[in-house]
Amino acid sequence: MKKFSLRLVITTIILLVADAIALFPIYWTIITSFKLPAEIFRAIPTFIPEKPTLINYQLTMWPTSVNWERIRYELTSYITVVTEEGLKYILNSIIIASSTTLLSLMLGSMAAYAISRFRVGGRNLEIWILSNRAMPPIVLIIPYFIIMKNLRLLDTHLALILAYLTFNLPFAIWLMKGFFDEIPPALEEAAMIDGCSRFKAFLKIVLPVSKSGLLTTAIFTFIFSWNEFFFALILTTRNAVTVPVLDSKFISIMGSLYGEMAAAATVTMVPIILLALVVQRYLVRGLTLGAIRG
Amino acid sequence: MKVLNGKGWERNLKYLLILPSVVVLLAISIYPLVYSLYLSFHYWNMSRTSSMDGFVGLLNYISIIYDKDFFNALKNTVIFTVSAIPLEVGLGLLLATLVYRAPFSSIHKVILILPTVLPPIAVGVMGRLILSTEYGVVNYFLSLMGLPRVDWTGEPLWAMFSVILVDVWEWTPFCFLIWLAGLMGIPIQHYEAAEIDGASEGQIFRYIVLPQLKPIFLTILFFRVIDSLKLFDVVYILTGGGPGTSTETLSFYIYRVAFRHFNMGYAAALSWILAIMVTLTASFIYNLTYRGGE
Numbered sequence: 056m057k058k059f060s061l062r063l064v065i066t067t068i069i070l071l072v073a074d075a076i077a078l079f080p081i082y083w084t085i086i087t088s089f090k091l092p093a094e095i096f097r098a099i100p101t102f103i104p105e106k107p108t109l110i111n112y113q114l115t116m117w118p119t120s121v122n123w124e125r126i127r128y129e130l131t132s133y134i135t136v137v138t139e140e141g142l143k144y145i146l147n148s149i150i151i152a153s154s155t156t157l158l159s160l161m162l163g164s165m166a167a168y169a170i171s172r173f174r175v176g177g178r179n180l181e182i183w184i185l186s187n188r189a190m191p192p193i194v195l196i197i198p199y200f201i202i203m204k205n206l207r208l209l210d211t212h213l214a215l216i217l218a219y220l221t222f223n224l225p226f227a228i229w230l231m232k233g234f235f236d237e238i239p240p241a242l243e244e245a246a247m248i249d250g251c252s253r254f255k256a257f258l259k260i261v262l263p264v265s266k267s268g269l270l271t272t273a274i275f276t277f278i279f280s281w282n283e284f285f286f287a288l289i290l291t292t293r294n295a296v297t298v299p300v301l302d303s304k305f306i307s308i309m310g311s312l313y314g315e316m317a318a319a320a321t322v323t324m325v326p327i328i329l330l331a332l333v334v335q336r337y338l339v340r341g342l343t344l345g346a347i348r349g
Numbered sequence: 350m351k352v353l354n355g356k357g358w359e360r361n362l363k364y365l366l367i368l369p370s371v372v373v374l375l376a377i378s379i380y381p382l383v384y385s386l387y388l389s390f391h392y393w394n395m396s397r398t399s400s401m402d403g404f405v406g407l408l409n410y411i412s413i414i415y416d417k418d419f420f421n422a423l424k425n426t427v428i429f430t431v432s433a434i435p436l437e438v439g440l441g442l443l444l445a446t447l448v449y450r451a452p453f454s455s456i457h458k459v460i461l462i463l464p465t466v467l468p469p470i471a472v473g474v475m476g477r478l479i480l481s482t483e484y485g486v487v488n489y490f491l492s493l494m495g496l497p498r499v500d501w502t503g504e505p506l507w508a509m510f511s512v513i514l515v516d517v518w519e520w521t522p523f524c525f526l527i528w529l530a531g532l533m534g535i536p537i538q539h540y541e542a543a544e545i546d547g548a549s550e551g552q553i554f555r556y557i558v559l560p561q562l563k564p565i566f567l568t569i570l571f572f573r574v575i576d577s578l579k580l581f582d583v584v585y586i587l588t589g590g591g592p593g594t595s596t597e598t599l600s601f602y603i604y605r606v607a608f609r610h611f612n613m614g615y616a617a618a619l620s621w622i623l624a625i626m627v628t629l630t631a632s633f634i635y636n637l638t639y640r641g642g643e
Contacts, residue, residue, distance in 0.1 A: 066447050073444055074460045077522065080475040081463065083486055087478055100486050166370035173363035187378075188572075189631040191579040193603045194620040197613060198381035198388065201395075221378045224370060253362055282468035284582045285600075289608060299470040303586055306477075313478060320474035324467050331466050335459050338466065342523070343530040 081324070087317035088112070095313050111318035115301065116141035139315075141301055141322060148297040151212055152280035155219040159276045160269060163227030168257055170228065171235035180228075187225045192285045195221060200289050210292045218286045223276040230275070233344060234268030235261065271341040274334050278327060298323045389618035395611035402614075409618035419619065421594055422602035428509065429598065430577040433516045438569055440517070441524025446554075448525070449532045458529075465522040473586030476515040477502075480587075505595035508588045512596050515583050520576070524569050531565030532558070567638040574634060578627045599623050 087095060089107045113121045118140065169175050176183075199218055200209075208214045242264065243256035251259070262269070284299040291300060302319045305312040331338055389409055392402045413419055444461065448454045464472065479486050480501040488498040501511045535558060543553045581600040584590060590597035590605070597605070603623065607616035 063452075066451050070444070070447055070451055070457050074457060076518070077460055077464055080472075080479055080518070081467075083479055084471070084475045096484050100484070100489050162370045162373060165366040169363040169366035175363055175367055185631065185635065186628060189575050189624075189627050191600060191620065191623050191627055192581070193579075193600050193607075193616075194385060194624045195378070195381055197603075197607050197617050197620055198385040200608075201388070201613065202381060202384065217377045220373065224374060228370065278466060282470075284468070284470045284585075285604075288585075299468050302468075302470045302474050306586070306589075311477060311481075313481070313484070316474050317478060320471040324471040327466055327468060328463060331463060332459065335462070338462060339458065339526065342462075342465070342526055 081328070084317050084324075085321050087313060088321045090314060092314055111314040112322075115139050115305075115315045115318045116145075116322070139301055139304060139319075141298070141319065144296045144298050144301050145322065147212065147295055148281055148299075151215045151219065151295075151297060152277050154212070154216045155223050155280045156273050156276045158216070158220060159223040159227040160273055163224055163272065164231050164262065164265075164269065167228045167231030168235055168261065171232045172240065184225050184229045187222065196286060196289050199286070203290060209290060210295050212295050214290045215283075215287060215295060215297065218290060219280045219283060223279055226279070227272050227276055230272045230341065230344065231265070231268060234265045234271075238264055267337065270334070271337045271344075274330065274337055275341050278330065281327065385617045386621065388614055389621055391614045393612075393614045395613050405614070409615045410622070412615065413619060413622060418594060418597070418602055419599075422597050422599045425509070425594075425596060426578060426580070426598045429513060429516070429580065430574065433513045433520075433577060434570070434573050436513070436517045437521045437524045437573060438566070440521045441526075441569070442528050444521070444525040445528035445532055448529060458526075461522045461525055463522070464519050465526070467519075469519065469582035470586055472515060472519050473583040476511065476518075476583065476587045480511055480514075502588050503592060505592055508592060508596045512580075512584060512587060515587060516577075516580070519583070520573060524573065527565060527569050528562070531562045534565075535561050564638055567634060571631060571634045571638070575627055575631050578623070578630065599626075 086102070086104055088111050089104045089109070090101070091106060091108050091110065094101060094105060110121075116139075170180060195218070199214070203209045203214045238261060243251075243253065243260055246256045246260050247253060281297075282299065283297075284303070287297045287300045288303065291297065298319070302316065302323055305316040305319065388401070390404060390406060392405045392408070394402075448457050448461075451457065480488075482488060482498065482500050482503060485501065487501070492498060499507055502508050539557050539561075540553060543557050548556070579600055580598045581604065584596055584598055584601050585604075588596040590601045594602075599619075600623070603616050603619045606612050606619060
């Protein structure tokens with residue numbers, strides 16, 4: 056019994072340290088976003104902001120709200136102040152991520168149903184999905200840049216929506232196929248005997264039953280699209296910029312604008328953190344299923 | 350009559366369901382890949398001429414043999430991959446075995462899942478904030494312990510170490526999660542049977558748990574190797590490939606050739622070499638998985 060409780064103590068200590076290591080950088084980034092430069096650039100750092108400020112959010116999200124008279128007094132250490140219309144970028148991210156998610160779910164669930172019930176594709180499908188996963192983004196980014204430039208689609212939402220479909224659609228097909236496989240075909244067959252067409256059975260019976268599968272798929276395609284940086288960096292310049300690209304704009308030759316960078320990073324990650332807390336169950340399931348099956 | 354019509358239409362249902370996905374993927378994925386392959390046999394400096402220059406055959410591919418920067422990036426990518434992955438896989442297994450029996454395991458799971466789902470670009474920003482040489486909190490902790498400050502991103506060896514460190518923080522949770530799913534999948538009877546036979550805990554782990562986790566290990570390896578060979582986001586934010594080219598990965602180098610020097614044909618050729626390397630490595634690990642399963 057003694058030996059057992061000693062082990063429990065050690066286990067708990069190690070896990071608490073691991074939790075702290077996982078959480079501290081997130082905490083540090085969030086509190087840095089509420090600090091003034093004078094506090095950020097202090098030799099002995101503060102672990103709770105002394106004079107919390109929203110100035111970093113104003114500068115990165117909503118530059119027209121900045122009171123420039125005040126800012127000169129508060130931000131004396133700056134040579135230049137970069138301002139970005141982050142609010143617009145958040146909207147871009149939401150539009151792009153939800154569009155790809157919707158398209159992936161619609162097209163993906165149809166294809167997945169055909170594959171699950173009629174065995175279209177067979178084993179080649181698995182190989183194809185996996186090679187899709189292995190393909191480095193840069194292989195697609197180079198032709199995408201040229202094609203989108205020729206089509207005059209650079210810096211549009213559509214360019215990124217299409218680009219994100221390249222990895223989200225195969226992923227959605229793969230995940231949904233797994234969920235459909237778990238539903239007994241007898242369920243639709245019963246409905247079809249009652250005079251329902253197969254397509255109707257798919258819409259009215261199979262899809263509602265696999266609600267949690269659809270949700271898991273939606274969560275993942277949304278997170279993948281929200282987090283994506285490389286395509287967005289190359290395919291956007293001003294109008295269709297997404298939030299992750301905003302994060303990268305505060306690194307200059309003159310040094311990093313830590314406050315703004317932290318504010319932008321906080322805006323990028325907080326929706327994902329909230330999502331992760333709310334839908335934790337689906338996330339764990341999807342991550343393990345997606346990896347083990349994929 | 351109606352039923353017959355329904356049947357005729359239903360006969361093609363599987364193709365109708367899968368067709369939209371096939372058409373979309375042909376347009377957004379296959380076509381750009383074919384275009385990129387075509388591009389890799391041409392010379393095109395996009396900053397000088399607006400349309401593709403002449404056909405050069407295999408010249409782009411042959412030039413790679415004499416490209417010092419390519420081999421530097423290859424070396425960096427390999428060093429990064431073989432350093433980061435053992436740490437992630439090992440720490441992940443340690444955490445999984447601890448969480449498996451710990452009280453409050455679901456709380457640890459929620460916390461430890463976060464780094465993996467966060468936007469990689471925000472993770473890079475975090476690294477930059479806490480690893481800053483003058484104002485970083487890690488150096489502050491080091492100085493508290495009487496250790497010298499480290500120039501985390503300013504010196505070649507430390508910069509590579511920083512990239513590895515950030516990647517380990519980001520991806521250990523992923524390995525942990527998959528390990529944990531693997532542990533949960535081992536039937537409890539196996540432990541019980543071994544215990545009755547008088548096996549020690551070390552023996553149970555060595556002879557019961559580890560052999561059953563082999564496919565899980567290969568799954569983790571598969572995904573981590575693929576992602577490591579493609580590394581871009583964190584390098585872009587944390588070190589910019591520097592100092593010099595000491596942390597330049599293959600993806601970053603190809604990005605530089607394509608979007609800073611606009612040498613599109615050569616970049617396309619490089620990207621195909623990267624794709625081939627990733628695919629070969631991935632299929633090697635994939636085949637190991639299947640041989641193990643038989």
